[in-house]
Structure formats: structure tokens, C-alpha cells
Amino acid sequence: MIKNDLFLRALKGEEVSRPPVWMMRQAGRYLPEFMVLKEKYDFFTRCRTPELAAEITVQPIRIVKPDAAILFSDILVIPQAMNIDVEMKPGVGPWVPQPIRSAADVAQVIVPEIDETLGYVMDAIKLTKEMLNDEVPLIGFAGSPWTILCYAVEGKGSKSFDTAKSFCFSQPEAAHQLLQKITDTTIAYLKEKVRHGVNAVQVFDSWGGMLSPEDYQTFSWPYINQIVEALSPLTEVIVFGKGCWFALDTMAQSKASALGVDWTCSPEIARKLTGGNVTLQGNFDPSRLFTPIPELKKMVHEMIDRFGKDKYVVNLGHGILPTVPVDHAKAFIEAVKEYAN
């Protein structure tokens, strides 16, 4: 049994003394201890070496002490396993030398055996679970199929993923075939993660907010929902769609345990759109961590008051920024622990 089970209880909608807290990208560049490993090992070496991934995962548990750990990895290990070459270019970010642009390209994409291609993730889970010693739960994650398609087609990060979108709008059949392959792979991958011990999974739809509500219902949500349907009998599933306020009502009808919200959607609107009965997670603006600490803590308490302490997981509205001072990150977590309603 997990000793600190606040996070899991909030996902199940149980009453808690205070909401749990973790931060997206909590194992990241704002931590000097992470930077030491980043200097020594390149990005995918860190992902693929179980000892490194496990060590990076538990660093924030020791240092900033959130109520849940999230396995250090990347959403792009999925396209890599599917025969799509993905590199991480320093200073540039993800880079796909041969992006998917046609039905013929989609035909080359495989749905792999997970143990053959992503076994290193399972090894990292086993090692992390040992290191965590059941102190806090461990979250596994994957990108949404739409978000993975964005990188696979665009070939790199983008402000608006216009190439990926124009591919979908001009070649919808090929797009749907690719999305289904990614979905099948992701379901198998997350099932294996659960089998190896993660206590919850989160699906990151980082680029769902680039779509209109109609196109979201066509190209993103149906595939996320396949994942939710397949995983929800096995574990708690969190869906986070950045910029996807317009789909919160649909998401709330699904079997997801919790829905992530970003900072552009107020707690009141988020509760209203989701019907008030589903656990919500978020939504502190990552840039707001630069606020002087006393005001920062006050803002965290106000945020909890507005969401309500139950059916709520405190988090940022997106990943923590590399430039945030560690004491500000600690203050964010402490503020939640100091909360008394």
C-alpha cells in the first residue's frame, strides 16, 4: 500500500484533509541535481537508461516533496518505437528527419511489440518503484495520439502545427490511419506500464488546443477516449488537454478519473463546464512561480479555495519552467501542505 495516498484518493473523489500536489515536469531543468545528469547524458540516454530515469524521477520527491512521482520519460518514445525516427536537437527540441506526409508514409509506420521496443521504460518503472518504497504513487504518461501526430507530421515543434493540420484536413483518411496506429500502440504501452506498477496514467494532449471544437472531436478526442476506455478498468486515468477548455464538457462524460485544466480557464468555469462532479487538476500559470514567495503562497491558497479542496489535485497549468528558482517551486508545494480550509 502507498503510504501517502492523498493523490489516489483525490482521483477517486474521496474526501481529503488537503488536496494533493505535484507539478508537471517536476523532474526537470529547474533542479540543479537534474542539470548534473543532463550535462553528462543526452536526452534519450536519460530516457533509455533505467537507472538514470529512476534517479531523475525520484529527485523531486527528495527535494521539493510533492505527493506523487511521475516517471521521467518523453511522449516521443512512442513514435520512436513505431519506426519514426525522432531526435532531440539541443536548442531546437524534437526533430523528425523524415516526417510523415502521405498515406505511403503512414503505411510504413508499425504498431510495435511493447516489450521489444519499450522494455527500458518497464525496467525504469520497476527500479523507480523500489526507490520510492511506496512513499508516494507513481504516474505513467503518454502523449495523446493527436499530439504525437503533430510531431510526426510537422517534424518539429511549432507555434501552430499548420503542416500537421493541413495534412489532416487535406488527407483525412491517412491521418485517421496514423492516429489509430498511435492509439493502438499507446494503449498497449500504458497497459504494460500499469502491469509494471504505475498507480495512475496521464494522457497529455499538448496540442489539442490548436484545433477547433469540431476538429477536436474528429481528430483528437475519439482517440483519447479509446485510451480512457481501455485503461480506466485498470487504473486511474487523467486527461490533460492544454487549451482544450472547449472540450471539458465532453471529457467530463468519459471514464477519466480527472481532467487537467490550464490557467486560461478559471476554476469556476472549469467546474461549471465539467458539471462539478469530476476531479480537476491544475491550473497555476507556470510563469506565476516567479511571483515573490509570500504572494505566491497566497495565490495558491486562493486557487484551492476556488477549486475546492475535494476532487482536486493541485498542479501547474503546464510544465514548470527551467528558470524557476527551486525555493519558489518548494514554496508552491509547501503552500498546499500548509493549506487549512
Add this chain to the structure above:
Amino acid sequence: MIKNDLFLRALKGEEVSRPPVWMMRQAGRYLPEFMVLKEKYDFFTRCRTPELAAEITVQPIRIVKPDAAILFSDILVIPQAMNIDVEMKPGVGPWVPQPIRSAADVAQVIVPEIDETLGYVMDAIKLTKEMLNDEVPLIGFAGSPWTILCYAVEGKGSKSFDTAKSFCFSQPEAAHQLLQKITDTTIAYLKEKVRHGVNAVQVFDSWGGMLSPEDYQTFSWPYINQIVEALSPLTEVIVFGKGCWFALDTMAQSKASALGVDWTCSPEIARKLTGGNVTLQGNFDPSRLFTPIPELKKMVHEMIDRFGKDKYVVNLGHGILPTVPVDHAKAFIEAVKEYAN
């Protein structure tokens, strides 16, 4: 008098036979005629040479035939006039060699005399008005103070403008001083534009959607509203905040003639949030112009049906993409002209 006054009538809320249409960035890289001038003259030469700016402004009027022209210029001519050096780096975009990062930097920023610094824009307006020969109205524009601050502080384009935001959150007094200087300059600038003949002005809050609803009300909206208050007695004012669905209710209470909406906000939600009585403008996803033409035209007709033909200006939800085929841009405009409800 303007011969085709559909656009101005829609802004005034008058009944029209069909809604007017124009496209953000309609004078842009998707037009081969624009590319000829782009090859010859660099970005700010095109902005600063009245003959070039006027020619570029009227190109889309001849080729794709929208119901309004928008003066070719850039939102960054304002910081340039304020003593902030801004360059346009090919392949990179806006570049500020010495970004504003402190109260001391803000103190160096001036509120300039418009005729001394931006007289070339007024000359371009005079020339454009002659070339347009009162066929269609001419729109002038400016960036919102918040959006200009984003570039001035971040120093370049960004996915999330974290540096600009952390400046505001850690040095709010300096941020507000800078915002006020930009606002004062922008008001004087737009008043001069009106005096020289533009028939409406649009304020582009391209990066307002990076802020939480509370921070938007602190750092963006009050300054936009100063502009609306100052300009609305003189001309029609359109406010377009990309990603600012959460502020549409506030905006609808202002003296703005129309509000721009992006494609993540459905027509029904936009009408609901704005109370149903203000003219709306938008919101076709620019990437959706890649849709095959028959389906594209059908989507435009559906969009008009959903917004309603009155109190509505058909537009994209953001600027047209450089890669859009000209015949698809033409089809977008034609679809509106063919609309019969």
C-alpha cells in the same frame, strides 16, 4: 462615401444582405505578387516606403477581392518609434537586440511625436486611399500594449513569452509603466491614422491568451480599453484577442464596435459570452483553408449560419498562412459572396 460599405454597416450593427469578409494578413506571402516585392525589399523597407505599403495593401483587393483593405504595416513599428530597436530576422522573425528587462530600461523608452516617427504610415494611408478610390473601406491597426510588451521584453517571438510574463509578475510597477507608455503612443498613433483617412481600426492582442483571466484584467485589458475609449468617438474599433475567449464578456461591455474570435471558440459560445448583441468577427481556422474547395465553401456557409448573417464580419481566426493556395483564398471570399440565407 465608400461604395462597398458592407463592412462598416456590419460594424455598426446594421442589417446586411450578406456579411462582409476580409482576411487577417490578406496582404501577405500567399500572394505571388507580394513575393515579388518581398524578394526586392526587406521587411521594414516595405513598411516605411509609402508606395510599397500602398501597393501591397491593394494587391489582395484586386486579386482575392475582400470587402475591406487593411493597411500593410507591422505592430512593431510602435516600439521602434519608442526608441526600442526592433529588427526582422529572416527565418527567425522579430528580434530586439536590447530587450527591456528593468525599470531603468523602461525609463529609456520614450512616448514619441507621431508625425516625427511614424509619418511614413500616414503617407502610406494617403496614397492607399487614392488607390482604393473609395471602393472599399481601409482598416488601420496596432498591437495591444500587452502584445507589444511581450516582444519588447522577450526580445523575440516565443511559444509562451515566459520571460515577458516573469518580468510582469516580478516587476509589476515597471511593467505597468511600460504598458502605459505603449498605450499613450498607440492612442496618438491610431488617432493620426483616423485623421489621415482609415475607416476603422483593429487592435491585435495576439498574446493575450497567454495570460490567466485575472492577469489579463491586470496587464492587458485595461490598456486595450483605454485605446477603445479614446478611439471609439472617432471611428469603429475592433478588438481581436487571440485565445482570449475568457475575456469576451468583459470586452462586450466596452465601446468596441466588434470583437474578433478565434476558431477554438464556437460561434454559439462566442455569441453567448458576448450577450448576442455585439458584432463578431472570425473565426475560420487558417489551416482549414487547405480543405478541398467544395467542402471549404460548405464550411464557410455553415459558419455564417452559425454566427448569423447580421452583426458579423467573416474572417479567419488568425492570419492567412503563406502556404495557402491562392484559389483556396479566393474560394473563401467567394463563398461569402455566394451566401444566401
